[in-house]
Amino acid sequence: MTIEYNGRQILTDDEGYLKNEEDWSPDLMDFMAKSDGLTLTEEHKLIINEVREYYKEFATTPPIRGLIRLLKSKGYEKLSSSITLAKLFPDGAAKSAAKYAGLPKPIKCI
Numbered sequence: 001m002t003i004e005y006n007g008r009q010i011l012t013d014d015e016g017y018l019k020n021e022e023d024w025s026p027d028l029m030d031f032m033a034k035s036d037g038l039t040l041t042e043e044h045k046l047i048i049n050e051v052r053e054y055y056k057e058f059a060t061t062p063p064i065r066g067l068i069r070l071l072k073s074k075g076y077e078k079l080s081s082s083i084t085l086a087k088l089f090p091d092g093a094a095k096s097a098a099k100y101a102g103l104p105k106p107i108k109c110i
Contacts, residue, residue, distance in 0.1 A: 005031055017098070017105050024102025033100050036091070040100070043079060044088055050074060051097040061098040061106045 002009045003016070005028055011019035016032065018024060029048065033040045040048075047067075054062050054070055062070055064082065071080035078084070085093035094106045 003032070003035070013105075015099070015105065018102045021102050029100045029102070036096075038089075038096075041088075044097075044100075046076070047071070047079060047085075047088070047093070048097050048101045050076075051103065052101045055098075055101070055103050061101075061103050062094060063106055064092075064094045067094050067097070 001012050001014060001016075003012055004010075010023050010028070013019060016036070026045075029045075030040055033044070038044075050070060051061055051067070054066075064085070067085070068080050068082065071077075079088075082093075089096040098104065098106050
């Protein structure tokens with residue numbers, strides 16, 4: 001599949017995950033989220049950026065429990081609960097954060 005963004009065709013899989021990580025940009029992240037009906041706040045962006053950093057280090061995205069541990073370890077206690085993450089990302093925090101980060105879908109997500 002493709003999405004039209006700034007006059008470019010961006011390749012995605014059937015669920016909207018980027019095929020090429022190099023296509024990612026903060027503006028594309030906002031565009032993708034808005035297309036899904038989500039307006040990203042600074043809290044969303046903080047989580048997405050943490051997921052990007054995790055991916056750089058481990059070459060995989062964290063599952064939800066790993067994301068909660070990661071946020072706690074970075075001092076983001078307020079964001080590190082499944083309830084808070086579910087409110088921020090109604091379609092699933094781990095998979096949505098990975099999608100908007102321009103990363104592959106987490107392996108254990110359905």
